[in-house]
Amino acid sequence: MTRLIKSNLLILACLIWASCSTTKSLKPGQYLYTGAEININPDSAVKITDQKEVKEILLDKTRPQPNKSFLGIKYKLGFYNLAGETTKKKGFKHWLRTKMGEPPVLLSEVKIPYNNAVLKSYLISQGYLQSDVVGDTVIKGKKGKAVYTAETGPRYKINSVLFPNDSSGIATIINNNKANSLLKVGDNYDLDVFKNERDRIDNDLKEQGYFYFSPDYLILQVDSTIGKNSVDIRLKVKDIAPDASLKPYTINHINIFPNYSLRRDSALRTASPEIYNDFRIYDPRKTFKAPLFNRLVFFKKDELYNRRDHNQSLNRMVNIGAFQAVKAEFIPLDSFKNNQLDLNIYLTPLKKNSLSFSVTGTSKSNNFVGSELKLTQTTRNVFKGAEQLDVSASGGFESQVGGQSKALNSYSLTLESKLTFPRFITPFKGINTTNAFIPKTIASLSYQLLHRGSLYDINSFKTQFGYKWNENKYKEHSFNPISVNYVTSSLLTSVQTEIDSILKVTPGLKNVLEKQFIIGSTYGFTYTNQFEDFRRNNIYFNGTLETGGNVWGLFAGKNDRGAKVIAGLELNQFIRLEADFRNYYKITKNVIWANRIDLGYGYAYGGQTTLPFVRQFFAGGTNDIRAWAARSIGPGTYYYKNDPLVANGNYIDQSGDIKALISSELRFKLYGRLYGATFVDAGNIWLRKEDKGSPAIGNLPATVGRVGSGFELKNALKELAVGTGVGLRIDATIFVIRLDVAFPIRKPYNEEGKRWVFDQIDFGNNTWRKENLVYNIGIGYPF
Structure with missing residues (x-):
């Protein structure tokens, strides 16, 4: 830690030195350009509407832009000067000067008349028709800036709008749709609105067959001489519009x-x-x-x-x-x-057959969490109707070190075949969509092996049939009317004393080892506008509903426990809901504040008291509460400390019926494709009913209960685990490599009044670091 502090101080000292030497390389008569200053109506007490925003826009339009800076330090110019002049085209000095650094922006590069014209043109486009801009330079020492004074005058408003009134087809269409016009009497004069109005009319005409029409064939004639700072607007078709554009096809x-x-x-x-x-x-x-x-x-x-x-x-x-x-x-x-x-x-x-390889990050709370390698064989146009068959093999892994529990290395192997039809296949005819998106019918069959260290294996066989379709570019639906999942599990030991000791430390593991037979339906809804980069605020929402055994339970018998049984297999009956909401707010171009809320609830019935293990929720891990190892939190305030009977030490594998997760992360660009992050994660899992223990079943011994594992709404906030940390990410566009280090600041399993542990944080203490720091390596962002 001492070495890290010294390194940071050295970097800071270099940056300060770089800041002090920004004018070092200037020749006589040269002045470093420090930027522009905008003054709007400085001699008037009246401020224009959105003056701060207008000033920022004008400032952004000035050219050139000054050297880049961070916290007032022109670091890139500092690196340029630090490297010094070099005639070599390679080597460290060349790299430092050309890649890390940038040459000084000089005051002589500023073209005042050009900038005056640009700023005045923008103000006029916003309705300040009497505006004027005068620029000048101010020199102090070896530095100089440009000062622009804008006198805007009053902002003009629209007094009247006149559309074509002849008998042509174009005039008829324009008048029939004028209620949708963007030009409203009383609105401000705005050139961008005028352009959008031409596009709107062009779109109306294109819908009526005017294939060769163009927005350029429309002209908006503006009369600003009517007084009272108002304008009359007359829209007409230009006389030079070609004949082909004036008729429908x-x-x-x-x-x-x-x-x-x-x-x-x-x-x-x-x-x-x-x-x-x-x-x-x-x-x-x-x-x-x-x-x-x-x-x-x-x-x-x-x-x-x-x-x-x-x-x-x-x-x-x-x-x-x-x-x-x-x-x-x-x-x-x-x-x-x-x-x-x-x-x-x-x-x-496309080619009939193709082979693809992918590396992805997974973050489903009911599945494997970590990173995954996947090899997929794709066969297209299987039945000459653009169908697609994908056969894939994938392997995922999860590995964490450090923290208050020792997480074992885990891996998953998955084989899957998926056949996609680009249409709805239903017993009913005529079901289709008419928008731009292709509805899909998907049939799939898969097998997954999940190996949890030296503890247990899970074998999962799954088949489902369903549909996926887009309502529009923002909304996606998926519905699987039939989904069948058969799961078997086994401990990786046959020694009864070892089984007894493992279940003593991890009583919830008994649920894992029971066979699970799930027949049900699922529905999912996703809304996102993340692809719209122009938005300052982007959101993502995914909601899922799953039911198990509801319909099939009507045809099943019962066993001695009162559970439904089909072909000798106990049928899981449950309802599971999960909602995942994410918000991405752009504070600046290179700083994003990302937030996430993930809530889950499961209700089991028909002989079961908890959800089947493969449908339960987990907490902790690389995409969850990063200050804890995966599956090591909860349920509730339950916590089983080290047990010498277990060879793997204090290994814990916990799951629950209810989940709450809140994450907040500040993401910022450091350099090039290197990004940093600071984050806080909070959450926990609970059982719907507290675990009171269970009797012996077969060779599985009786288990004691888990005190504090049940959910009570009034205590939920008190039982949240909270962790914080920092991270580095390499964003190569097609993939992201992520390293996060986190530590707990609130431990829900401590007694009340002692759950916040700020006073225990000690980075210089080796024992504290070993017990609390958790390192997470992942591919992709956590959310």
Whole structure:
């Protein structure tokens, strides 16, 4: 720790030295440019609306930008000067000067007249039509800055809006949709709104067949001479708009080339097409079945062209995952002399077979947590309807060292086959979606081996049949009406004394060793706008509902414990709910505040008091409460300390029916692709009913109860575990390598009044570090 402190002080000293030497390399007559200053109406007591925001926008538009700085220290310029001049094109000094550093930005590079014009143009675009900007430079010592003074004048508002009133088709469409106009009387003059209004009208016209129309053919004439700081706006179609843009077009022939390549272009065009509905399909090899295109192409012969059908058709052909290239070509008949378009669709299929390798991070609370390597064989167009068969083999691992419990190395092996149909397959006809996204029917079969150190193995066989579809680009649904899961487990010892001692330390493990037979249904809903980078605030939500044995229980008998039984196997009956909400707030371009709330609840009935082990919740680990090893927290205030009878020391494997997790993480860019983070995690798991112990079953001995494992709402906040820490991440875009170090600051298993442990933190103490620091290595962000 002392060495780390010394290293940090040395780095800090270098940065301070670098800050002091920013003007070291300047020649006589050169001045370091320190940035711009914006003054808005300095001689007036009246402030414009959103003055602070406008000032930031104007400041961002000035050029050039000064040297980058952190906490006022121009570190990149410092590295540049520290390296000094060098004629070599490689070596440390060259790397330090060109990669870590940047040359000084000089005051002479500032073009005042250019910046004046840019800033004035922006103010005018925002309605300050009488604005003016005057810039000057101020020099102090070897440094200089630019000062811009903006006199905005009043902001103009819209007095009236006049749309075309002639009898043309375009004027009719514009007037029929003017209620949706973005130009509202009383609103501020805003050039961006004017541009968006032209795009809106263009979109309305495209929906009515005006294929060759363009927003550039519209002009907004503004009259600012009417007084009272107002403008009259008149919208009209330019006289230079070509004739082709002024008439609607209908679709003539729809020609589809499903197996297209440039090499085969001539042969395909001269081939005899298959006529199917309104389509002419040029596919001599019969690569795809004709009915597929009913779900991909929304155009019909003789109907008006419209942009919605155009975009939805393209999106479906791209999203179906069968084609590497998609092109739609609209050809006018007779060189614009009539109002018809031929539609040619060129589709180049992906390879029939492909092999892929992936590295991912997993974070499902009811499954393996850590990182995973996966090899997948994909076969496309299995039945000539763009179906896809994926056969995969994957291996996951979990390893943690340090902390108050000794977590064993664990691994999982998974074999899975999944067949995806790009449509709904149901007993009912006519079920389909008409948006841009392809609905999918998915049938899967899998086997997983989960090996938990030298403690136990779990063998899980699962098959399910269901559907996945997008309501829109933000919302995704998944529904599996039938899901069957059979699980067997075994301790990795047959010695009864060892079994007794293991179950003594980990009484909850007895649930793991019971056979589990689950037949049920699942529904999942996901909402996200994370792909919209322009948003300052992005959110993600995933909610799941699972039921087990509800319908099948009606046809099952009962055993002596009152549990439902099918074919001699005890049927698990339960309801399980989980909600995972995440929020990502961009404080600045390179600083993100990420937050997560994950809540889960399970209710078991029909002879069971807890959820089956493979459906229970866990706490701790690389993507959870990082200050504890995986599965080492809870349930509730329960905690079993070291037991000398167990060879692996104080190993704990705990799970529960209820879960609460709250995480907050500040992510910031350090340099290049290196990012840092500070975080706080809080949460716990509980059993719905406190574990009172269980009698002996077969060769499994009776177990004692787990005091404090039950859930009581009034005590939930008091029983939260809290940990904090810091992390480093290498974000290579396609994957993220993560290293987090965390330690507990609140231990729920301590007696009340002593659960916060701030006073025990001692980084210089080797024993404290060994018992409390937990290192997490993962692939991908924790959430």
